[in-house]
Amino acid sequence: MEWEADLIERMQAGLGNAEGFAKHFDFFGAETGLLLLVLIVMFCWKKEAGQKLVLIVACVNIWLPMIKSVVLRPRPYMEYPDRVKPLALSDKNASPMDVAAQGYSFPSMHSASVPAVYFSLAKEAKKSWLMIAAGVLTLLVGISRVAAGMHYPTDVLSGWILGFAVIGVFTLLDRYIHKEWLYHLILLISALPGLFYVRTADYYTALGCLSGAIAASRFERKYVNFENTQRIPAMIMRVLGALLIYLVVNKLLKLPFDSEFLAGTSLAALLVRTVRYALILFLIMGVYPKAFPLFEKGKPAG
Numbered sequence: 001m002e003w004e005a006d007l008i009e010r011m012q013a014g015l016g017n018a019e020g021f022a023k024h025f026d027f028f029g030a031e032t033g034l035l036l037l038v039l040i041v042m043f044c045w046k047k048e049a050g051q052k053l054v055l056i057v058a059c060v061n062i063w064l065p066m067i068k069s070v071v072l073r074p075r076p077y078m079e080y081p082d083r084v085k086p087l088a089l090s091d092k093n094a095s096p097m098d099v100a101a102q103g104y105s106f107p108s109m110h111s112a113s114v115p116a117v118y119f120s121l122a123k124e125a126k127k128s129w130l131m132i133a134a135g136v137l138t139l140l141v142g143i144s145r146v147a148a149g150m151h152y153p154t155d156v157l158s159g160w161i162l163g164f165a166v167i168g169v170f171t172l173l174d175r176y177i178h179k180e181w182l183y184h185l186i187l188l189i190s191a192l193p194g195l196f197y198v199r200t201a202d203y204y205t206a207l208g209c210l211s212g213a214i215a216a217s218r219f220e221r222k223y224v225n226f227e228n229t230q231r232i233p234a235m236i237m238r239v240l241g242a243l244l245i246y247l248v249v250n251k252l253l254k255l256p257f258d259s260e261f262l263a264g265t266s267l268a269a270l271l272v273r274t275v276r277y278a279l280i281l282f283l284i285m286g287v288y289p290k291a292f293p294l295f296e297k298g299k300p301a302g
Contacts, residue, residue, distance in 0.1 A: 004076070004152040004153050004154065005076060005079070005080045005083060005084060005152075007146070007153060008076050008080075008083075008084050008146055008147070008149055008152070009080075009083045009084060011146060011147045012084070012085060012087070012147060012149065015147055024144070025137075025140050025141045025143075025144035026088040026110065026141075026144060026145075026148065028110075028114060028118075028137055028141055029109070029110030029111070029113045029114045029141050029145075030110070031205070034057050034113060034117060035243075035246065036239075036243075037053070037117065037121075038050055038053050038054050038057065039238075039239045039242050039243070039284075040235075040239055041053055041121065042054075042285070043229075043235065043238035043239055043242065043289075044229070044235040044238065044239065045228065046124070046228060047226065047227075047228055049121070049124045051213070051217050051285070052120070052124075052170075053117055053120065053121065054209065054213040054281070054285070055170075055187060055210065055213060055214075056116050056117055056120055056166060056167075056170060057113060057116075057117055057206075057209070058206045058207075058209040058210035058213060059166060059169075059170075059187060059190070059191070059206075059210065060109060060112050060113045060116050060117075060162075060163070060166055060206075061109060061113070061202055061203070061205065061206030061209070062190075062191045062194065062203060062206045062207055062210060063162075063166070063190070063191075064107055064109045064112055064159075064162065065103065065104075065109070065194065065198050065200050065202050065203035065206070066193065066194045066198055066203065067106075067107060067162075068103060068104035068105075068106060068107070068200070069104065069194070069197055069198040069199070069200065069203075070197075071104065071106045072104060073104055073105040073106035073152075073155070074099070074104065074105060075102065075103075075104070075105040075149070075150055075151070076105065076149050076150070076151065076152055077096065077149040077150070078096075078097060078099075078105075084149040085149050086102075086148070086149050086150065087147070087148040087149055087150075088144075088145075088148035088150055089102060089150075090102045090103050090150075090202070091201070093263075094263065099200070100199060100200050100201060100265040101200075101201060101263070103200050103201075103202050104200070105150070105151055105152060105155050106151075106152070106154070106155045106158060107155050107158035107159040107162055108142070108145050108150075108151040108155040108156045108158070108159035109159065109202065110141055110142075110145050110151075110159070111138070111141060111142045111145060111151070111155070111156045111157075111158075111159025111160050111163065112159040112160070112162045112163035112166065113163065114134075114137055114138050114141045114142075114163065115134065115138045115160060115163035115164055115167070116163040116164070116166040116167055118130075118133070118134035118137055118138065119131070119134045119135075119138075119163075119164075119167060120167055120170070121134070122134045138160065138163075142156040142157075142159070142160060143156075145159075173186065180218075184214045187210060187214070188210065188211070188214070191206075191207055191210060194207070195207075199265050199267075199270065201270065201273060204270040204271065204273045204274045204277075205273055205274070205277050206277075207274045207277075208273065208274035208275060208276060208277030208278040208279075208280075208281070209277050209278070209281050211274070211278040211281075212277060212278035212279065212280065212281030212282040212285070213281050213285055215278070215282050215286065216281055216282045216284070216285035216286030216287075217285065217286070219282070219286040219287070220285060220286045220289060223290075224286065224287075224289050224290050226289035226290075226292045227292075229292070229295075229296065231295075231296060233295070234292070234295040234296050237295040238289075238292060238295060241288065241291070241295075242284045242288060245280070245283055245284050245288055246280055246284060249279070249280050249283060250276065250280055253276045253279065253280070254276070257272060
């Protein structure tokens with residue numbers, strides 16, 4: 001709608017450092033920021049809460065691309081290239097006009113991911129100040145996505161609604177589904193329809209994360225069963241080690257394939273992406289914690 005483009009244009013012109021503002025808050029709802037949060041929760045605070053957050057993040061990034069690929073709304077800068085600038089691209093290595101890499105506009109996944117994840121975390125921690133922080137962050141991330149030229153205001157509003165809807169879905173599953181295998185099966189089945197029509201990278205990345213996280217949680221409980229730690233050095237080592245695994249393994253798994261193939265939108269290329277992320281999540285969440293006893297040296301925190 002024209003008024004939305006006018007609003008974005010005014011925001012980009014009126015904010016002194018619109019690009020800095022957009023990129024700063026983009027981090028909290030982007031892959032890297034969410035990965036870091038999940039690792040900190042899982043490895044430094046409460047294992048079960050971290051495992052749950054992984055499922056929430058993955059499902060947001062599966063279900064919303066399924067909606068996006070039905071609505072097919074281009075991003076604002078794609079429809080208004082002379083008026084709106086793209087200040088926070090989803091894939092900085094791809095063309096801004098590459099829909100497969102940059103994704104569609106409606107609804108906003110950042111705007112859905114932030115309330116779904118941060119309010120879930122605040123609920124688990126039972127801290128009122130975290131609830132307030134989650135609300136402020138949800139608002140700022142939503143505004144930043146509009147200022148970045150990546151979403152229309154209605155994309156953000158729908159993202160907020162869907163983010164809370166995701167919390168509702170998981171609340172219902174927690175209340176009524178008590179068998180873990182059935183819980184996981186429902187999530188996987190809900191993701192499968194996208195295989196028939198979604199051709200954007202975000203969906204296949206999240207499908208891999210969901211599959212890998214489910215397999216890892218079952219493997220970890222049976223063969224590893226790591227414990228939470230109160231030692232700050234151990235916490236730091238756990239998170240840094242996981243980030244290193246992510247960077248190295250992701251790079252290694254790309255080596256057998258041509259870069260043009262990996263950047264393509266063929267089903268084969270997208271499924272390779274799914275397998276790659278499934279393996280990464282399985283290694284980080286399932287296998288890597290076997291090394292945690294090596295980090296348990298030093299004085300207890302506090």
